[in-house]
Amino acid sequence: MTEQTVGRRARKKAATRQAIADAALRLFLERGYDQVSVRDVADAADVSPPTLFKHFPGKEALVFDEERDREAELVAVVRDRQTGQSVLDALRDYVLRTWPPLEDHPLRADFNRLVDTTPALRAYAERMWTRHADALGAAIAAAHGAPPDDLTARALARFVLDIPALARGETDRPAAVAAIFDILTRGWRPPS
Amino acid sequence: MTEQTVGRRARKKAATRQAIADAALRLFLERGYDQVSVRDVADAADVSPPTLFKHFPGKEALVFDEERDREAELVAVVRDRQTGQSVLDALRDYVLRTWPPLEDHPLRADFNRLVDTTPALRAYAERMWTRHADALGAAIAAAHGAPPDDLTARALARFVLDIPALARGETDRPAAVAAIFDILTRGWRPPS
């Protein structure tokens, strides 16, 4: 055996997974999400449906392939923040730093249109964020020595994770993110 | 024709709907949501599956039969509030007045356990609330002469509608609701 620690098996598995994800995205963009069956995707990737479902837990997951370990990142942002920096500031920096640039990537314009025009995908994308509410809430609570199910910590986590969905449609996304964080730091004030 | 403006037809339709909802809730509580197929429900209510789906848009909707026109209520609460009362105060009053008593009803203990232990139902219940975010956001914006898609109005609507899900597990629900509204009025502060 050479120095590859991954192994041919793991590489082939990853290749299969990638082939499925690529075929799926291509077909979805071409024909629309609802007009493509998972059999179509499996056929295009030259795989059987059960194999497809061994790699992805459901049809919607085919679309969001790169959205892993966001949860670990969120927890780390809160836990490993600069001393003296507030939890809210750390989260705002993180969101501003990582999220708007990602969404602005021009190759993602079609992708975003696909998600926005497909109710099933909109709902799934939303839950992708709010799914991490428990973990983030626990991290926020831990940062202040509170029990992991502290109510206000859970509330803050939930509100922060709502931000991407809220700011999605805005033209100036960073400003929108900042404005919403402002509500969370200073309280809500009537508009203009 | 006597003085009934409803008509026998409408009454029969309502009866069928009720029979379906009753059968569904009974079976779900007996065996668990996932262990009951919609065919089982249709059989128990002595109707065909297509009839069932003419009355309810999906399996989850069988469980939440009484959750209609919440949206109209929310909009009215914001629009018809006492002069001088802030939007946030009106919403807090509404939530405190209508929601915790409903959930505390002892007959609903089993019902709540059913929902809490079934992921599909938890997700559906959450979306039942957040679904009204657009309408409530528009109402809040209108209350301040802002355009209906005003960002901060939408954000506030979203956050308020998250409150039931956040406070669900708490023992003192009114206090929890008040605490979360406090975040929205004064900004978030670290716990204890």
Added chain:
DNA sequence: TTAATTAGTTAAACGAGTCAACTTTTAGAG
């Protein structure tokens, strides 16, 4: 009375997802 609506039925189908039994490939130990 008649004509138009509408609730409901049956039978068939579709798509997502799962299951069981079997085949092939790969990894690793002796």
Added chain:
DNA sequence: CTCTAAAAGTTGACTCGTTTAACTAATTAA
């Protein structure tokens, strides 16, 4: 180098939610 055991993949059949089409029967309104 060989043998074995784990894991990837295949096929085919199946369950379940949901929809469609064609039809029946009841109700309402003219």
